[in-house]
Amino acid sequence: MEVEMLVHPLSHPSAPGICPEMLEVAEEATRAGDFSLAAEIYSSQLADLQQPDRGLCLRKADSLVRAGRISEALDSYCSAASLGKLRPEELPLLVESIARGLREKEPGLRSAAGGEEDEDAEWGSTENDRLDLFSCGLCRCLLHEPSTVECGHTFCRRCLEPDTVTDCVHCKRALARKDGLPNGRRLDVVLGGLLDKLFPNESRARRLWIDGEVLRQSRNLTEALQKYDEAVELAPSTGRLLCQRAELHMEMNNVSRAVQDASSLCQIKPLWPKAHYLKATTLSKASRNDEALQEYFLCVALKPNWTKVRLEAQKVLAELFSSVFENQDIPTPLHPLQGGVASRPIKPPALLRTLRPLTQKPASSSQESDTSMTKSALPDESSSSPWKLSAPVAEGSGTNSKSLADVLASVPAPPTGLKRKQSDDSFFNPPSKHLKCGESSSVKLAPACGGRVVPADLLDSGDLECSLCMRLFYEPVATPCGHTFCLKCLERCLDHNPNCPLCKENLSEFLSTRGYNKTLLMEAVLQRYLASELEERKKIHEEEMKELSNLNQEVPIFICTMAFPTIPCPLHVFEPRYRLMIRRSMETGTKQFGMCIADELKGFADYGCMLEVQDVKFFPDGRSVVETIGVSRFKVLSHGQRDGYHTAKIEYLEDKKVEGEELVELLKLHDAVYEQASNWFTSLKDNMKTQIVSHFGHLPSKDPDPQSSGSGPAWCWWLLAVLPLENRAQLTILSMSALKDRLLAIRKVLIFVMRKRPR
The missing domain is CATH 2.30.130.40 (LON domain-like)
Structure with missing residues (x-):
């Protein structure tokens, strides 16, 4: 995400030494992307001043950040902070540059960054946050008391209870309202038992977790924490469970335990923005702002559009820059040409402890006094470990095991396309190791698809058998009462009785809607874990269909x-x-x-x-x-x-075709009988004709070729259907395989009917 160009106001716009024309050139260079030139102009302007200007220091710092010269930029920010407390809104470029650098250096961060998401959403989305087969699409956790809805998708029954869930999140089909279900949503019995068997610890942990949520909502925090503790003991790698327990610790002011849970969460889900945000919040509550800042940077790197976190990062960074100058007597910097201690910006010890030097360039004589002044406050370089995405923070440690300077050191120059001049940053070396895909690290990334493993010896076909046919489910359907049957078995039972074959609950409404949608989760389980058995079951069904x-x-x-x-x-x-x-x-x-x-x-x-x-x-x-x-x-x-x-x-049966003289004779007979039939129908009373037409339609037209169809002319069958004949007489004519015989029989019937008609 690009940050707009900031132009900081000058403290003394008309002060001697400040050249407005040069400032305009610097701004034009910034717009053109030549940030090093802009920084040099601002440096020359500062050198001409007897007293440094805070606005010029900030402009120079921002230009250096854009040029990728981070260590020099820090000097300028420190100079500005010594002249006046830095405000969060003055540091967006530095925060964004650090976050962008992290994304460019770390493949995992770059692939996980979700720039198109809602900027105010906290949960984020990464590859290791995808749903697996047994997760609820609403709470994204292991299904608890699974309930299958009308469309065939399955969710936690608890997640479906609020009427706020109106549509299925998978297929967008409208769901029945709670008041439209007399007994509410019901537990899918087979799936519920299957989940308890396959994931006993996690299922038990999920129940305890939900109990804890209920207690927490009722403000019974102590008992809620006990439930969470039991759940974590059973399922220690469940990310959202740790997240909620950390939040509960924060509510109960157990800050140190909240930090522990947040750190564990970052190890389990290193690419989850919410995890790093939670850790940053807990560290900030523990007054460990330097460590919190690093987590905020990771949040921004993972989720660039998260405005809330960017502002938090700017706020903490501003405090780190500015707080070290409070209650300290900082000498007013002299003109750079006058030399002396104040000839370069001074970084006080507290800030140096957080911002470890970025370069290994040998200290000059003018720097030796500053270095010796702060040497005892700096961490031991030889003992510092390379910065890693998932490196844990030792609880209770007085110093930070991964300083902000490690983060800053990995920031590359932005791709401006312009050749810049050699700077101090040409000396610095990034951390010797970075977390890369495929390389081992202290904590491995979570599997891409959730990673619940089903032991092969736990699941067998007996767990998924229809109670009606005693065979493996084929096209499984869950009834509103929560029982599952093969689709064909259920339909046959409902043909005889509108009640559930197992619990006898009335299913008349289910029957009336014909809502026999397959339980998609059950179908997926069969295909994934019992593929060979399902294939055999499918063959049996296909053979039956072929026979039918x-x-x-x-x-x-x-x-x-x-x-x-x-x-x-x-x-x-x-x-x-x-x-x-x-x-x-x-x-x-x-x-x-x-x-x-x-x-x-x-x-x-x-x-x-x-x-x-x-x-x-x-x-x-x-x-x-x-x-x-x-x-x-x-x-x-x-x-x-x-x-x-x-x-x-x-x-x-098909009519035997005739030719020659027999065909001529057949055509004459055909025309004569059709004329006779038409006269009979015309002579009927209007009400009788109306009834015949409404049921059978009008008398079909005469066929030019009466032998074109194997069944003969359509008008013959229409007439046979409407004539007042007994079934046996109709059957005799139906069985005839000669059109001539059928026409003769129909003529006899017409003659008989017309003679019997009352005059």
């Missing part, structure tokens, strides 16, 4: 009424066996079944018509209205049964 889709060997038969090719046949389905039959015809994709009339001896007639499903409308109680249309005729070769409904092995 064979419309020759085992055709499902609906025993009801006469049906004819091309004629609509609406059905009211309420028997469980036919519910199953219709559903299977849809699932296999054939959308077809046979229709036959009953037969006292054989069960159903030897001839029938195949129907194709065009639409299905379900009622809340499981009944349905099925819109079908006749497709083709068939002859039954053998009778059978399957799962309660009838089946048949069939062969399809």
Whole structure:
């Protein structure tokens, strides 16, 4: 993130020695990116003054920061601080430069930095913060009392209880409100037991953790802390648990323990901005501002848009720069050409203890007195360890094991594209080691996907068996009462009874919505950990579907009424066996079944018509209205049964085609019978014609080629459906395989009907 150019006001804009034209040149150089030139101009202006100007010192410091000359910049900031207390808003460039340097030097920081996130959000997001299979999408912790919602996703029941959760965070589907669920959200029994088995310690810790949260909300902090302590003992590497316990310690003024928890949290989640923010807060509360500042820098490096933390870092840095000059008698710097002790800015011992020298350049004679003055206050260089992202801070230590200078030393020059002059920073060496991807460190980064490991010997297919078919779950569905079944098993049970097969809770509303969405977590567990068993289960299902889709060997038969090719046949389905039959015809994709009339001896007639499903409308109680249309005729070769409904092995019937003189004779007969049928329909009363048209439609037009279809002209079947004939007579005509015979039979019926019609 780029910081806008700051122009600090001069203390004495018209003081002798200050050249406005040179200041304008310096500002133009800054806008052009030549920060070293701007710094040199500000230095020359300061050299011409009898008394140093605070505004010029700050301008010079900012230019040096932009040029990457950090150690020189610190001198200028110290000069400004000696003239007047630094304010946080005067240090954004230094903070941003340090954070940018950390990102450029540390690959982990660079990849984890989330610049597009909400700048006021504290949680952040890193690779090691991704959800794993068993985490709740709302609280991002291990599922506790898992509850599967209507869309098939699973969350903690506790997370779903507030009505503020209106949509699924995964699929954005609207969720049922709490008041719309008579018994509220229910525990998914199978998943709950599975989580307790696979992660016993973490599950127990999660329960204690939640108990602690409840106690904390009721301000029973002592008992809440006991719950947190027990939970941490069971699951010591749970980041958010440590985070909450650290916050609780802060509430109870247990600052040292809060620092310990925050430090542990940073080791567990080194790329989590919230962890470093929490540690910075605890260190600040413990008055360890130099260490807190480093954590603030890490926060800004990880999350550049976090305005709140940038301001905190500027505030602490300003205090470190300025507080060391309070209550100290600092001699007024003399003109640089006059020499003496004041010929360069003085860094008091307290500040040097925090900002360790960045260069190893040999001290000049003018520096020796300053160095000797502060030597006893500096940490031992030989004992200092390289700065690492996850290096812990020893609790209670009086000095900082990783000073701010280590952080500053790793800051590279910004890529301005301009060649700068040699400066003091050409001497400094960055820390000898940096935390890099793939290299070992004192604390390793958390795995990218959460990393919960399921022991291979803990999970077996017996844990995930349907209680109805006693086989591995296939397309598992959770009911509102929390029980899980195979989709097909559940549907078959609800065909007979609208109650849960296990707890007998009424599922009429669930049945009416047809909300049979698969439990996605259960499906994912099966695919990941029982892949071979699931593949075998899938093969069995596919074989069953293949067998059911064979419309020759085992055709499902609906025993009801006469049906004819091309004629609509609406059905009211309420028997469980036919519910199953219709559903299977849809699932296999054939959308077809046979229709036959009953037969006292054989069960159903030897001839029938195949129907194709065009639409299905379900009622809340499981009944349905099925819109079908006749497709083709068939002859039954053998009778059978399957799962309660009838089946048949069939062969399809087609009219025998004729040619020559037989065709000429057939066409004449066809035209004559059609004319006779049209006259009969026209002669009917209006109310009768209206009823026929509303149910069967208008009389189809005459076919130019009556042999174009294997079932013959459509108007013949329309007429056969509306003529007042018994089923047996209709069946006889349906079974005919010669169009001529069918036309002759229809003509006889028309003659008979027209003679019997009242005059």
